[in-house]
Amino acid sequence: MIAIAIAPPAQPRPTRAYAALEKGGAMVPWHFERRAVRERDVAVKVLYAGVCHSDIHSVNHWGGEFPLVPGHEIVGEVVEMGAAVSGFAIGQRVMIGTIVDSCRVCEPCRAQMEVYCREFPTTTFDGIDRIDGSRTRGGYAEYYVADAHFVYPLPDGLDPAAAAPLLCAGVTTYSPLRHWKVGPGTTVGIVGIGGLGHLAVKFARALGAHVVAFTTSPKKAAEAQRLGAHEVVLSTDSEQMQAQAYRFDFILDTVSSTYPLDPMLRALKLDGTLCSLGLPDTLDFAPVTLAMGRRRIASSGAGGTADTHEMLAFCQQHGIVADVEVIAMEQINEAFARLQKSDVHYRFVIDMARSAL
Amino acid sequence: MIAIAIAPPAQPRPTRAYAALEKGGAMVPWHFERRAVRERDVAVKVLYAGVCHSDIHSVNHWGGEFPLVPGHEIVGEVVEMGAAVSGFAIGQRVMIGTIVDSCRVCEPCRAQMEVYCREFPTTTFDGIDRIDGSRTRGGYAEYYVADAHFVYPLPDGLDPAAAAPLLCAGVTTYSPLRHWKVGPGTTVGIVGIGGLGHLAVKFARALGAHVVAFTTSPKKAAEAQRLGAHEVVLSTDSEQMQAQAYRFDFILDTVSSTYPLDPMLRALKLDGTLCSLGLPDTLDFAPVTLAMGRRRIASSGAGGTADTHEMLAFCQQHGIVADVEVIAMEQINEAFARLQKSDVHYRFVIDMARSAL
Numbered sequence: 108m109i110a111i112a113i114a115p116p117a118q119p120r121p122t123r124a125y126a127a128l129e130k131g132g133a134m135v136p137w138h139f140e141r142r143a144v145r146e147r148d149v150a151v152k153v154l155y156a157g158v159c160h161s162d163i164h165s166v167n168h169w170g171g172e173f174p175l176v177p178g179h180e181i182v183g184e185v186v187e188m189g190a191a192v193s194g195f196a197i198g199q200r201v202m203i204g205t206i207v208d209s210c211r212v213c214e215p216c217r218a219q220m221e222v223y224c225r226e227f228p229t230t231t232f233d234g235i236d237r238i239d240g241s242r243t244r245g246g247y248a249e250y251y252v253a254d255a256h257f258v259y260p261l262p263d264g265l266d267p268a269a270a271a272p273l274l275c276a277g278v279t280t281y282s283p284l285r286h287w288k289v290g291p292g293t294t295v296g297i298v299g300i301g302g303l304g305h306l307a308v309k310f311a312r313a314l315g316a317h318v319v320a321f322t323t324s325p326k327k328a329a330e331a332q333r334l335g336a337h338e339v340v341l342s343t344d345s346e347q348m349q350a351q352a353y354r355f356d357f358i359l360d361t362v363s364s365t366y367p368l369d370p371m372l373r374a375l376k377l378d379g380t381l382c383s384l385g386l387p388d389t390l391d392f393a394p395v396t397l398a399m400g401r402r403r404i405a406s407s408g409a410g411g412t413a414d415t416h417e418m419l420a421f422c423q424q425h426g427i428v429a430d431v432e433v434i435a436m437e438q439i440n441e442a443f444a445r446l447q448k449s450d451v452h453y454r455f456v457i458d459m460a461r462s463a464l
Numbered sequence: 465m466i467a468i469a470i471a472p473p474a475q476p477r478p479t480r481a482y483a484a485l486e487k488g489g490a491m492v493p494w495h496f497e498r499r500a501v502r503e504r505d506v507a508v509k510v511l512y513a514g515v516c517h518s519d520i521h522s523v524n525h526w527g528g529e530f531p532l533v534p535g536h537e538i539v540g541e542v543v544e545m546g547a548a549v550s551g552f553a554i555g556q557r558v559m560i561g562t563i564v565d566s567c568r569v570c571e572p573c574r575a576q577m578e579v580y581c582r583e584f585p586t587t588t589f590d591g592i593d594r595i596d597g598s599r600t601r602g603g604y605a606e607y608y609v610a611d612a613h614f615v616y617p618l619p620d621g622l623d624p625a626a627a628a629p630l631l632c633a634g635v636t637t638y639s640p641l642r643h644w645k646v647g648p649g650t651t652v653g654i655v656g657i658g659g660l661g662h663l664a665v666k667f668a669r670a671l672g673a674h675v676v677a678f679t680t681s682p683k684k685a686a687e688a689q690r691l692g693a694h695e696v697v698l699s700t701d702s703e704q705m706q707a708q709a710y711r712f713d714f715i716l717d718t719v720s721s722t723y724p725l726d727p728m729l730r731a732l733k734l735d736g737t738l739c740s741l742g743l744p745d746t747l748d749f750a751p752v753t754l755a756m757g758r759r760r761i762a763s764s765g766a767g768g769t770a771d772t773h774e775m776l777a778f779c780q781q782h783g784i785v786a787d788v789e790v791i792a793m794e795q796i797n798e799a800f801a802r803l804q805k806s807d808v809h810y811r812f813v814i815d816m817a818r819s820a821l
Contacts, residue, residue: 214734215734220734223734223756223757223758225709225710227756283758286758352582353582377571377572377577377580380760383751383754384755385751386751386752386755387751388750388751389750389751390751393745393746394740394742394743394744394745394746394747394763395743395763397740397761397762397763398741398743398763398764398765399580399584399765400580401580401640401643401762401763401764401765402762402763403737403760403761403762404754404760404761404762405754405758405759405760405761406751406752406754406755406758406759407755407758408755408756408758
């Protein structure tokens with residue numbers, strides 16, 4: 108503590124990391140300087156970083172500037188705080204998610220729904236810092252520095268490695284389940300039992316809904332029930348799908364590829380909503396399928412600070428974390444390859460203590 | 465009156481009509497027998513029949529059985545009633561819309577939202593009669609016979625020719641505006657100023673909303689304002705479109721072709737809905753545009769009996785009817801051709817009294 112207290116304030120922090128040096132490139136060791144903490148910043152030593160599908164997509168497609176350091180599911184330990192920060196302590200375990208700043212003044216920001224900021228929020232990696240214009244770099248790194256408004260205490264009692272994915276996969280599924288009022292008396296479908304879907308099943312069950320998992324893989328049926336699904340439907344079986352007609356108040360679709368959506372839409376009741384989280388390039392459906400039940404297709408971002416705080420409290424109350432495979436940073440290229448084949452149960456998390464950077 | 469009273473009950477009625485004899489065929493004179501009235505039926509001498517885009521689409525694409533008689537915007541005069549019919553009188557002016565029967569027992573039917581019948585409602589033409597299995601034939605004909613539950617009194621004070629389109633174009637636009645609570649304090653966009661759109665502008669204005677018309681045609685700007693729009697946006701002008709970002713609570717899109725939808729979706733506020741009524745084969749948008757504002761795309765059918773009764777009362781109260789071009793049946797092929805080029809202000813209506821059948 109004394110060593111930290113007398114450290115010269117506001118020094119940039121040399122930081123070892125893994126980065127893609129160019130679009131589509133492999134992940135390799137790299138280093139850069141994290142910015143010096145500003146007045147309202149918290150500096151965090153990263154302990155765990157979850158591996159999200161969008162990490163891969165950013166490296167291969169979306170990336171704006173390279174080298175690119177992915178990672179937006181961070182669990183770490185506070186190592187430094189700006190003068191105006193309160194509510195955190197050195198050594199405290201904290202979490203950082205998909206966004207680290209926003210305009211703070213638009214309607215969604217004032218409602219703590221910063222992920223819907225009208226000026227677009229600053230993403231945790233490959234975003235543009237709103238103060239110095241630099242490119243943000245993610246959590247596949249020794250340190251992260253962020254405004255304390257976007258830093259969350261890790262709830263006591265949650266395994267830190269398994270909690271890391273809550274900050275993206277968790278709030279991304281929790282937020283729409285809550286927004287569309289999934290709970291006792293509602294029948295909800297969860298499509299795709301992967302990183303997002305396995306958490307969605309846990310949340311929907313804990314919220315008190317009747318939960319039906321849709322999967323293309325017969326092998327996942329028992330798994331889905333273990334996670335909390337009351338029923339499992341094989342979505343490739345047209346007879347099973349026809350039997351679902353008009354059953355669902357809400358369907359949360361986590362599939363990231365384009366597939367024929369009409370059979371799924373027909374499973375919605377009158378005025379039901381299918382929320383597609385996978386962000387495929389297009390959705391394949393006939394508008395008349397919507398018309399026949401005044402149905403809606405929606406999508407949803409991750410979550411703002413209000414939803415994230417609520418989600419973390421809910422996870423603590425219900426003991427919900429992700430099912431994870433913990434890896435060392437050196438395994439990240441292998442993990443990317445396996446994740447692209449959906450070969451993970453259900454989220455990779457990098458353990459920095461096991462990693463040689 | 466005496467002649468009718470002593471007519472033998474339950475006789476089929478020879479009926480002259482216009483029909484397409486084969487898929488894609490021209491409309492030609494044809495005749496058939498309307499079924500004898502059943503216990504709960506009303507027989508109507510057709511006075512006016514509106515010409516809907518879906519008439520053309522049925523002739524050219526959807527049609528299940530030919531000869532096909534289109535027409536589902538009917539104003540007529542009661543000429544006969546079944547024994548169990550009450551609430552109507554011989555000679556009364558009445559209306560018939562897009563559906564003439566439904567299962568009557570499913571949840572939407574019990575809520576008088578029969579257009580969402582889970583067994584699918586019986587359409588006014590080219591549907592399958594639920595009792596005798598025959599193919600229904602539409603309003604381009606001397607007579608129509610329908611269950612009284614799906615027959616509506618023409619409100620006093622409304623011009624009968626201009627009222628005919630209310631039964632499809634009217635309720636199709638009124639119903640979603642009401643469902644999505646368009647009214648004082650909401651900003652609503654109406655896309656496409658045609659048969660549906662011109663009525664949607666009138667309804668939205670009368671409901672008390674701030675109404676913005678979107679059109680691709682600069683010539684329609686003054687027209688849209690005359691119809692009630694507070695503002696007109698040229699949707700082909702990207703600068704004007706960008707200025708609409710996050711403005712709209714609800715957008716009612718009446719365009720029946722596929723066009724790039726993302727600029728329109730970006731005009732929606734957080735949690736806003738775009739309801740597409742035109743039933744194009746596909747909708748062209750990026751799911752991420754939905755995600756960025758938790759936006760929804762929906763569609764909506766025409767209207768059940770509850771919405772239709774409410775809409776007609778609203779039209780009477782506010783003096784709303786369609787802007788129509790009245791034609792004789794002999795002009796129907798020309799009208800179809802002009803309608804396909806959107807060359808009509810704003811709805812063709814066939815005047816049976818002027819028609820040689």
